[in-house]
Amino acid sequence: MKPNVPGRVHAQGLATPRLETAADVVRHLGCVQSQLHDMALWAVARRTPGLTYAEVQAAFARGDFLRTHILRPTWHFVDPADLPWLMALTAPRIRQVMTSSWNALGLSMELIDRGSEVIAAALADGEPHTRAELAEALEGAGLQATGTFLVHQLMNAEIRLLAANGPMQGKQHTYVALPPQPEAPAHDELLAEAARRYARGHGPFRDKDLAWWTSLTLTDSRRAIELAGLRPLDVDGQAYWMIDEPVEAEVPRVMLLSNFDEYISYARDPEDYAGFDGTADDVMRGAGLLMIDGLLCARWSRTVSARTVTIVVDRAPRLTAAVRRALEAEAAAFGRFLNREPQLTLAS
Numbered sequence: 001m002k003p004n005v006p007g008r009v010h011a012q013g014l015a016t017p018r019l020e021t022a023a024d025v026v027r028h029l030g031c032v033q034s035q036l037h038d039m040a041l042w043a044v045a046r047r048t049p050g051l052t053y054a055e056v057q058a059a060f061a062r063g064d065f066l067r068t069h070i071l072r073p074t075w076h077f078v079d080p081a082d083l084p085w086l087m088a089l090t091a092p093r094i095r096q097v098m099t100s101s102w103n104a105l106g107l108s109m110e111l112i113d114r115g116s117e118v119i120a121a122a123l124a125d126g127e128p129h130t131r132a133e134l135a136e137a138l139e140g141a142g143l144q145a146t147g148t149f150l151v152h153q154l155m156n157a158e159i160r161l162l163a164a165n166g167p168m169q170g171k172q173h174t175y176v177a178l179p180p181q182p183e184a185p186a187h188d189e190l191l192a193e194a195a196r197r198y199a200r201g202h203g204p205f206r207d208k209d210l211a212w213w214t215s216l217t218l219t220d221s222r223r224a225i226e227l228a229g230l231r232p233l234d235v236d237g238q239a240y241w242m243i244d245e246p247v248e249a250e251v252p253r254v255m256l257l258s259n260f261d262e263y264i265s266y267a268r269d270p271e272d273y274a275g276f277d278g279t280a281d282d283v284m285r286g287a288g289l290l291m292i293d294g295l296l297c298a299r300w301s302r303t304v305s306a307r308t309v310t311i312v313v314d315r316a317p318r319l320t321a322a323v324r325r326a327l328e329a330e331a332a333a334f335g336r337f338l339n340r341e342p343q344l345t346l347a348s
Contacts, residue, residue, distance in 0.1 A: 005235055007246025008195055009294070012263055013047035015249035015305065022059040023049060023079065029201040031076040031086070033260035034067055037173070039287055040077060043258040045337050053338050067165035067173075068158045071073060072215050073097070084161065088184030091159050091193055093215045098159075102152060107330050113160075115143050115153035120162045120177065128166035128174035160299075162324040188227055195228035199243035204233050206240055209266035223228070247338030253295040254326035256311070259299065272296065277315045286314065292323060302334070309340040 006159065009015040019025045019196070025044045026032055032039030038053070041060070045051040059065065065077045070086055072093045105304040115138055122129055131150065138145035138153060144152060154175065157163040162180050166176030171210055184190065211221035230241040257263055264272075273280060275295045283289065286299030290313055297317050303310040311331050319327065330342060335342030 005240065006248060007242070007244075007264075008043075008203035009251050010247040010249040011199075011201065014252065014255065014263060017124070018049055019047050019048050020049070020100050021064070022048070022056045023064040024048075026065040026077045027082065029262050030082065030173035030197045031071055031078050032262055033265065034075045034077050035260060036258065037067070037168075039258040040075075041333065042261070042288075042337055043261050044077070046151070046257065046261075046333075047256075050333075050336065054337070057168070063340055068163075069155045070158075072096075072158070072214060073155065080348060083164075083178075084181040085190055085193065086183055087159065087161055089187075089190040090215055093217075094159055097215065098152070100157070105148060105152065107149070107152060111143065112153065114141070114155045115145075116157040116160050116162055118143065119153065119175070121218040122174060122176035123175060126177065128169065128176050130169060130172050130174050134175060139156070151154040188223075191216075191224035192227035192229075195221075195224035197241055199230055199241060202265065204235065204242040204246060205266060205347055206238060212267040213265055252291075252326070253293060254323060254330050255289075255291040256300060256330040257289045257291060259283060259288050263287065263291070263294075264289070275317075277317070290316070290327075292317070298299075304338060304340060307341060308343050309335055309338050310343045312343060312345045312347050316348075319346075 013019050013025065014156055019028055021043045025047045026259055032043055039347055041053055041056045045056050060067070061300070064082065066080055066083060067075060067077055068083065070076050070078060070083070071090055076291045118138050118141045119134055122134055131154070134154065135145040136152050138150070143153070154163070161178050161181050164178055166174040169176070194214055195210060198205060198213060207218060207221045207225060210216070210224060211218045214221070216224070225241050228243070233240040233242050233246070268280065273296060275297055276283070277298070281294070283299055288298050288300045289296055290298040298313050298315055300311060300313045311334060331342040331344045
């Protein structure tokens with residue numbers, strides 16, 4: 001959404017796909033936000049030479065990358081090797097954020113941690129278990145496990161590195177046990193690594209961008225930048241930080257991105273929505289983002305049938321012939337990803 005930031009589309013692998021496997025993409029980006037599981041798989045595949053949904057889903061089922069609550073906290077794909085240190089860095093802040101929600105529900109830390117132990121015991125057989133099965137185990141232990149209560153019990157088990165999402169069972173997510181994790185490095189090492197990894201996978205960034213991505217304080221974000229030895233870059237009078245000299249690349253004319261794509265994983269500013277006929281809330285209700293020349297211009301959704309995928313761009317701006325051709329090419333790529341014939345519709 002900020003096409004004037006040098007090197008951003010190259011760093012993210014969006015200019016020319018240069019990452020071979022799904023695991024490569026997740027590892028390079030550090031984390032991939034994944035509330036909408038299928039669209040997050042597209043966010044991964046969009047950065048490769050042409051992986052399909054089936055191929056990326058198979059990589060997820062093998063455990064090549066995990067899905068868990070981390071960072072802000074919300075669902076993310078993450079490399080298994082990165083999960084321990086990222087969680088060690090961000091879990092204390094996550095717990096601070098979540099404590100008020102737990103208190104409002106009447107969930108003491110004792111009840112939350114007891115729920116995590118019940119979940120760990122249920123997963124100890126080494127098999128994937130659905131949410132419903134884990135809810136039954138919690139209720140069997142005398143704990144509330146409906147609605148929000150279940151969400152928070154599962155989330156705490158994830159934060160404690162006891163569980164993460166496992167392979168899908170039909171349309172249902174499962175949970176699997178995580179192995180014992182190694183001892184985390186010192187806090188300063190974690191800070192420096194977070195800054196380096198964010199810079200490498202996302203391109204030049206501001207201190208508030210790293211704070212937003214990790215849930216760290218602005219003070220910690222600035223210390224991370226210093227410890228990582230990042231170099232400053234002036235962009236339109238603002239201080240950005242980089243690990244490598246930006247690689248200039250042409251911003252794609254059109255991109256059909258997931259609505260939580262890492263391309264927009266930074267602290268948002270009002271001007272980020274200047275070219276969009278709607279609000280930030282409108283964006284979050286869509287399945288995807290239509291970017292034209294790097295700017296947010298509309299949102300889009302998809303309907304998948306046995307043979308086709310209907311792609312509907314909502315409140316699309318007037319398109320030139322060149323932009324329309326680029327949009328059709330993106331729709332075709334999404335169709336190949338799903339192994340479906342794409343049908344593109346522009347809704348007023």
